[in-house]
Amino acid sequence: MVVASPSPIRTEKIRDIELPIIDLLAERSQVSKLLVKACEEFGFFKLINHGIPDDTIKKMEEESFEFFAKPALEKQQAGPADPYGYGSKNIGFNGDRGEVEYLLLRTDTLSISHKSKTISNDPNKFSFAVIGYIESIRNLACEILDLMAEGLWVPNTSVFSRLIRDVDSDSLLRLNHYPPFNPKNDGDRLATSFHHQIGFGEHTDPQILTILRSNGIEGLQISLEEGVWVPVSPHPTAAFCVNVGDLLQAMTNGRFLSVRHRAVVNSCKSRMSMAYFGAPSPRARISCLPNLVATQKPPLYRSFTWAEFKKATYSQQLKESRLNLFKMINDDQNGE
Numbered sequence: 001m002v003v004a005s006p007s008p009i010r011t012e013k014i015r016d017i018e019l020p021i022i023d024l025l026a027e028r029s030q031v032s033k034l035l036v037k038a039c040e041e042f043g044f045f046k047l048i049n050h051g052i053p054d055d056t057i058k059k060m061e062e063e064s065f066e067f068f069a070k071p072a073l074e075k076q077q078a079g080p081a082d083p084y085g086y087g088s089k090n091i092g093f094n095g096d097r098g099e100v101e102y103l104l105l106r107t108d109t110l111s112i113s114h115k116s117k118t119i120s121n122d123p124n125k126f127s128f129a130v131i132g133y134i135e136s137i138r139n140l141a142c143e144i145l146d147l148m149a150e151g152l153w154v155p156n157t158s159v160f161s162r163l164i165r166d167v168d169s170d171s172l173l174r175l176n177h178y179p180p181f182n183p184k185n186d187g188d189r190l191a192t193s194f195h196h197q198i199g200f201g202e203h204t205d206p207q208i209l210t211i212l213r214s215n216g217i218e219g220l221q222i223s224l225e226e227g228v229w230v231p232v233s234p235h236p237t238a239a240f241c242v243n244v245g246d247l248l249q250a251m252t253n254g255r256f257l258s259v260r261h262r263a264v265v266n267s268c269k270s271r272m273s274m275a276y277f278g279a280p281s282p283r284a285r286i287s288c289l290p291n292l293v294a295t296q297k298p299p300l301y302r303s304f305t306w307a308e309f310k311k312a313t314y315s316q317q318l319k320e321s322r323l324n325l326f327k328m329i330n331d332d333q334n335g336e
C-alpha cells in the first residue's frame with residue numbers, strides 16, 4: 001500500500017535573500033571579482049546585459065510553448081526520456097517524480113536536426129530556433145567561465161570554457177513545463193501531500209555550469225542551509241539565472257558551491273523554464289586546479305572522468321550528493 005508521507009513543508013523554513021545581480025557590461029575585472037564572490041557565497045546569481053538577442057530567446061520560448069501545448073500522444077513521439085526525449089512526471093531512472101513535463105535534448109546540431117522531426121510539425125523552424133539559442137547560450141557560458149577563471153587567477157583562463165567548447169561536449173538543453181497545480185482541484189488521493197507541489201525535486205546540477213531562463217513565474221528555490229529554502233524571484237530584466245554545477249565545485253576544490261535547488265509548482269500559473277547544462281566530453285578528466293590546492297587546502301575530490309561521474313549520477317536519485325562518492329579520504333578523517 002502506498003502511504004502519503006507527512007507533509008515536510010511545515011518543517012521547512014522559507015527565507016528571503018536577494019541573489020547577486022551581475023551586469024556583464026560592467027568593467028571586466030570588477031565583473032570577474034563579483035562572479036567569484038557570488039559563486040563562493042551562493043553558487044547562484046542573476047545575469048543582466050548578457051548580450052543574447054531578444055529575438056533568439058523569443059523564438060526558443062515560442063517553440064517550447066508550442067511543443068508543450070501539443071496533445072500528450074504527439075509529445076510522446078519525442079520520447080521516452082532515456083535520458084534524451086520527452087518525459088512527464090517521472091524524472092530519471094530511480095523513481096523520482098514531480099509535477100513537470102520536460103524535453104531533454106543533446107546540443108549538437110546533427111542530433112537537434114534529427115530529433116526535431118519527432119518534435120515539431122515544422123522541424124526546420126524548430127531546429128533553427130534551438131540551434132541559434134544553444135549557440136548563443138554556449139558562447140555566454142564560455143564568456144562567464146573565462147571571467148570566473150580570471151577572477152580565480154588561473155593561469156590558463158580557458159581552462160573551464162575549453163571543456164564545453166569541445167566538439168564532443170555532452171552539454172544538454174532541458175525544457176521544463178510545470179502546469180498549474182492546485183491540490184484542492186485535484187482528485188488524486190495523494191494530492192494533498194506536499195510531494196505533489198514539487199515540480200522538480202531538490203538536487204544539484206552535475207555539470208559545469210547551468211544557465212536557466214524562466215517565463216517570469218516564480219518557482220525556483222535554492223537551499224544554502226539544510227531545511228531552509230530561498231525563493232529566487234524572477235527579475236524583470238535579468239533574463240538568466242546561472243548556477244555552479246558539481247564539476248565546477250570539484251575543479252575549484254570546493255571554493256565554488258554547487259547548491260541544492262528545486263522547482264515548486266505555481267497554483268494558478270503555468271511555468272516554463274529552459275536550462276542549458278554546460279558539460280565536458282565524456283572522456284574529459286576533471287581534477288582540481290593546481291593553483292587552488294595548497295598544503296592547508298589539499299584536494300577535496302579525486303580526479304575522475306565525466307563518463308564516470310555521469311554514470312554515478314544516473315545510478316542515483318535526484319536528492320543524492322554525488323560528489324561525496326569522489327571525496328578524498330584523508331588520514332585525519334580516519335582519526336589516524
Ligand SMILES: C=C1C[C@]23C[C@@]1(O)CC[C@H]2[C@@]12CC[C@H](O)[C@@](C)(C(=O)O1)[C@H]2[C@@H]3C(=O)O
Pocket residue numbers: 083091092093094096104172174203204205206207277313314315316317318
Ligand atoms: C534522477 C535523476 C534525473 C537526473 C539524473 C538523475 O539520476 C540524477 C540527476 C538528475 C539531473 C539533475 C540536473 C539535470 O536536470 C539532469 C538532466 C542532469 O544532468 O542530472 C537531471 C537528470 C535527468 O533528468 O535525466
Ligand SMILES: O=C(O)CCC(=O)C(=O)O
Pocket residue numbers: 174176200205212214219220261262263272273275
Ligand atoms: O525549473 C527550474 O527552475 C529548475 C529546473 C532545474 O533545476 C533543472 O532542470 O535541473
Ligand SMILES: [Fe+2]
Pocket residue numbers: 203204205261
Ligand atoms: Fe537543476
